[in-house]
Amino acid sequence: MTYQFHAGQEVVCIDDKVPLEGGAIVKDAAITEGQVYRIRWVGMASHYVFGDYLGVKLEGVDSKFGETWGVKDASFAARRFRPLVKDRLGSLRALLNPNQPTAPAPEEPKRRVTTKEEEKV
Structure with a gap:
């Protein structure tokens, strides 16, 4: 299923887990599953560990995880969010x-x- 994200759109987080080396999984400190966010940027992102992916940046949220790899304010994978549908x-x-x-x-x-x-x- 494909989604068409755009800046200003409200989305809900459906996956706040981060896989680590060795198979461990931890909760992402920057986002929470079930929480509603507003998109401030959408685009293709490239990461030497994760490869190319559709990324989103959220208003009021700095991912911080990218600083470990030298990428300030790295985008979250769009697959971790779904559009908020009120109807x-x-x-x-x-x-x-x-x-x-x-x-x-x-x-x-x-x-x-x-x-x-x-x-x-």
């Missing part, structure tokens, strides 16, 4: 219309859905 059923309703995006932006007005009573009239 959960809206993304399912959008599947009915192929011309609409699958996840409506939170600032979009809610789409009106006709009910069975209105169809009878």
Whole structure:
């Protein structure tokens, strides 16, 4: 599944774990799973350990982990976040219309859905 992230978008963290050498896993000190953040930068990032990846930088969060490798304010992997969807059923309703995006932006007005009573009239 692909996501289209953009600056200013609200996202929720779904993975705050960091794998270490030897198979150990620790919690990332900069982000928390379930917490909502706002994206300030999106782009391709390159790291000599992790390779090339789609990265995001978050407002008010300095990753700090990159300083170990000489990269100030390194980006987080975008796979660790999902767009915040305030209208959960809206993304399912959008599947009915192929011309609409699958996840409506939170600032979009809610789409009106006709009910069975209105169809009878």
